[in-house]
Amino acid sequence: MNDYIDLYCERIIPGLWSEPLNAVSNISFLIAAWAIFQLTRQQQKVPTGIWILITLATSIGIESTLFHTFATEWAGLLDMIPIVLFQLVFLWLYSRQVVRMKYGYAGGLLVGFLFASNFSNQFTNVLNGSLSYAPTFLVLLGLGLYHYQQQKREPFVLLAASGVFLLALLFRTVDRAICPYFSTGTHFLWHLCNGILLYLSARALILNRSMME
Numbered sequence: 001m002n003d004y005i006d007l008y009c010e011r012i013i014p015g016l017w018s019e020p021l022n023a024v025s026n027i028s029f030l031i032a033a034w035a036i037f038q039l040t041r042q043q044q045k046v047p048t049g050i051w052i053l054i055t056l057a058t059s060i061g062i063e064s065t066l067f068h069t070f071a072t073e074w075a076g077l078l079d080m081i082p083i084v085l086f087q088l089v090f091l092w093l094y095s096r097q098v099v100r101m102k103y104g105y106a107g108g109l110l111v112g113f114l115f116a117s118n119f120s121n122q123f124t125n126v127l128n129g130s131l132s133y134a135p136t137f138l139v140l141l142g143l144g145l146y147h148y149q150q151q152k153r154e155p156f157v158l159l160a161a162s163g164v165f166l167l168a169l170l171f172r173t174v175d176r177a178i179c180p181y182f183s184t185g186t187h188f189l190w191h192l193c194n195g196i197l198l199y200l201s202a203r204a205l206i207l208n209r210s211m212m213e
Contacts, residue, residue: 048194
């Protein structure tokens with residue numbers, strides 16, 4: 001679990017401060033968590049589900065910083081846990097509180113998403129790991145189309161989030177390929193885009209949620 005991991009262009013030697021941009025850029029998740037909190041306060045008392053998203057967004061920022069600092073297997077595991085949980089909690093809340101699915105349908109959607117995500121994780125070496133995020137992008141795009149077609153408040157917000165995520169995936173994909181030309185790589189831009197993604201996704205939920213749990 002303490003094995004050294006070198007996955008990104010910016011890291012060329014072992015050491016705690018060998019990925020400064022990749023580490024510092026995680027502030028985008030902390031800013032997203034703060035912005036989600038501020039938006040919710042304008043609407044009403046912060047509900048439990050949104051508190052969970054805020055906590056997970058904060059955890060993503062902290063634990064991704066640990067991973068890009070220590071670069072070990074245990075830090076990589078800590079990095080992944082809040083990312084997966086954020087996706088699951090968001091999908092559950094959106095399907096229940098915006099789409100207003102029944103428990104069984106919403107649960108089935110989560111199971112299907114978990115199955116697809118687990119399958120896609122077999123391809124972590126394809127496109128520098130970006131292919132493993134295909135189920136996330138497709139679900140987000142599907143929700144974006146639903147959000148627009150149903151003319152929810154700010155109907156384009158999830159389609160915008162899908163576009164930001166696609167851009168983030170591009171930056172993740174080319175990180176190592178661009179090393180000879182841009183020594184810091186582009187993974188830090190993946191972080192910055194994903195901070196925006198988290199905020200836009202939460203915004204779509206907050207502005208359109210009902211009181212269903």
